[in-house]
Amino acid sequence: MTNSGALSAEIRHIYLGEGHHAYGLHHLNQLQHALQSATRAEAQGLSPALVLAALLHDVGHMVHDLGHAPAEEGVDDRHEALGAAWAAERFPPAVSEPIRLHVAAKRYLCATEAGYQAALSKDSVLSLALQGGPMSPAEQRAFLALPYAQDALTLRRIDEKAKDPHAVTPTLDQFLTKCLAAVLGTQASAAQA
Numbered sequence: 001m002t003n004s005g006a007l008s009a010e011i012r013h014i015y016l017g018e019g020h021h022a023y024g025l026h027h028l029n030q031l032q033h034a035l036q037s038a039t040r041a042e043a044q045g046l047s048p049a050l051v052l053a054a055l056l057h058d059v060g061h062m063v064h065d066l067g068h069a070p071a072e073e074g075v076d077d078r079h080e081a082l083g084a085a086w087a088a089e090r091f092p093p094a095v096s097e098p099i100r101l102h103v104a105a106k107r108y109l110c111a112t113e114a115g116y117q118a119a120l121s122k123d124s125v126l127s128l129a130l131q132g133g134p135m136s137p138a139e140q141r142a143f144l145a146l147p148y149a150q151d152a153l154t155l156r157r158i159d160e161k162a163k164d165p166h167a168v169t170p171t172l173d174q175f176l177t178k179c180l181a182a183v184l185g186t187q188a189s190a191a192q193a
């Protein structure tokens with residue numbers, strides 16, 4: 001089996017096994033949220049790496065054993081760090097870093113963009129407090145200096161909108177076929193250069 005084939009099988013196993021659990025307090029599940037995020041990323045013409053990051057940005061929720069709604073129990077599952085660690089073992093930083101920073105991006109936007117925090121969904125408000133609340137000015141400066149901060153902001157804006165229980169999307173297999181070949185191909189040519 002190729003590297004891409006093994007990864008595809010692993011991601012299918014995670015999302016088809018764990019993806020049916022509810023996404024936060026919404027009437028959609030983790031798999032729907034992942035597919036909607038990737039669909040929006042693709043529609044915006046983003047790179048295959050960022051489309052893949054959108055697809056996998058909440059994988060951290062599915063690779064821990066803290067239950068399926070830890071925020072409701074007052075627990076921050078640190079899913080961005082867990083997900084980024086998982087992704088960094090498999091993909092280049094263009095995929096894993098936006099995943100790592102997508103919660104920081106939310107904290108940044110809450111601090112800097114008028115109306116952003118007020119428009120957050122109920123579960124995002126709940127988790128915001130556990131995640132540290134809006135960033136301080138010093139935290140904002142440090143965040144913006146990070147290499148993938150802009151990609152993380154783009155991802156976070158997509159994330160907040162990808163919560164429609166009725167959205168129609170391509171399938172997981174369709175995204176995996178397109179994105180894995182493109183991202184791992186890029187990685188292979190970069191290694192040869």
Ligand SMILES: [Fe+2]
Binds near residue numbers: 057
């Ligand atoms: Fe998330």
Ligand SMILES: [Fe+2]
Binds near residue numbers: 033057058159
């Ligand atoms: Fe999300």
